[in-house]
Amino acid sequence: MTRTIARTRTSRTPRALVAAVGATAVLALAACSDDAGSGGDAASSGSGGAGGGTVTLVTHDSFAVSDDVLAAFEDESGLTVEQVAPGDGGALVNQLVLTRDAPLGDAVFGVDNTFASRAIDEGVLEPYTPAGLAESAVRYAVGDGGELTPVDVGDVCINVDHAWFDDAGIPEPVTLEDLTQPEYADLLVVTNPATSSPGLAFLLATVDAFGEDGYEAYWAELRDNGLKVADGWSDAYYVDFSGSEGAGPRPLVLSYSTSPAFTPTEDGTASTTGALLDTCFRQVEYAGVLAGAENPAGARQLVDFLVSEAFQADVPEQMYVYPADDSVELPAGWAELAPLADDPWDLAPEDISAHRDEWIQAWTATVVD
The missing domain is CATH 3.40.190.10 (Periplasmic binding protein-like II)
Incomplete structure (x- = not known):
């Protein structure tokens, strides 16, 4: 979440690419x-x-x-x-x-x-x-x-391509539970929590939302609803997401609440994408x-x-x-295009440290294996 091109405000989205750190920056x-x-x-x-x-x-x-x-x-x-x-x-x-x-x-x-x-x-x-x-x-x-x-x-959240849903005549999802519904089958791409920090953040959001007794069942529902998992943020956002420059097939992607600030409409008064703030992890x-x-x-x-x-x-x-x-x-x-969530999902760092590997292993067994 590797990106190696310098960023500019008009053409990049949050966490999209690596900026050159000046002539003295050496990757060695x-x-x-x-x-x-x-x-x-x-x-x-x-x-x-x-x-x-x-x-x-x-x-x-x-x-x-x-x-x-x-x-x-x-x-x-x-x-x-x-x-x-x-x-x-x-x-x-x-x-x-x-x-x-x-x-x-x-x-x-x-x-x-x-x-x-x-x-x-x-x-x-x-x-x-x-x-x-x-x-x-x-x-x-x-x-x-x-x-x-x-x-x-920053808040890691599901992002949505407004135009795709307008054209399809399907209401945009709002909550984590919505993502498991049949009308959103084969529309969501997320990143692997074992290889991606936003992917791990989203896994933790589901642990907080559904508890240790319920998050695996939730991920099984997402899997059965056509979930796609990418190894890293770049592939998910730039290859699979329909609302990015790659114009992929999926209108729902795991990204950041700030992403919509960098996909403005031509007049700059709105965004072509949005963040589902009920799905965010801080x-x-x-x-x-x-x-x-x-x-x-x-x-x-x-x-x-x-x-x-x-x-x-x-x-x-x-x-x-x-x-x-x-x-x-x-x-x-x-304030309008890139707000932080009012009540994001959250877990104490010590709880994450104690259970992170266990949760990732359970996720892998549920979604990938």
Whole structure:
């Protein structure tokens, strides 16, 4: 949820493609060395201090920042930012765990609340809390040690192609239960929770909605109603979804509540797609300092940057999610076209950590096997 083309507001949808992170951004997994971790002590809170040199950000393949915003940070800090992107959110945490003795970089961005507890429990992060963290971000904190800093917020929801339903003369679904009805047979594509972070978020939404005793039966109904499962968000949205540039055959797709802001009508007053806000799961993404970082001071500065006003203001139109700092002014039209759900489905990170593998295995047995 791999995308490698620079995004623009007029032609991209949320989480769609990877923006180039400036001329200094280097995608190089081979940059790690066996002696990683000799760079100094971690700070528990406050200003990141002066690091200098190169700082490597380990992130998912949807990270994006405007060139001028990144350049201003590099000029002010004296740092050169390099990027390593081993995959989507789930792959990211797996890689952090697998490489904890020789970290892929210095800081991480993109660990979300579906994997946050695992990252903390595996000890791949150093405690650090930026001094300038907004109050609105603090409410999304996880754990007790300050290892992860909230950066952005988004809702994973089913999206609908308005024109398809208008042309077919079928009312659009509204709820999770609606998706199992015969009139919506063969219309829905979602992503695999074992390989996709939005897919996992949607699985968790169904666990919250139907309980541990009912979510498997719900997925069996979706399966029997012609559900299609894609490995990743790009294939689901750009290949299978009828409302995207790929003009696929399915008018219902798992995406984000912000997606409709980037499929505007010609006059810009409405959207050709919509998000079903009764189906949403709240997703929070975090940043942190990696244990054993070669440049821990630079990593702390980078985390400070990710919660700074400049970066937070850049988040909506670069990564198409909401900044964790709710005082940041949002792009025009977001309130109408990209609202967050009033009452999203949600699960405590510790519950996710305790049952995530069990729920994924049960889902796989129900839907795929």
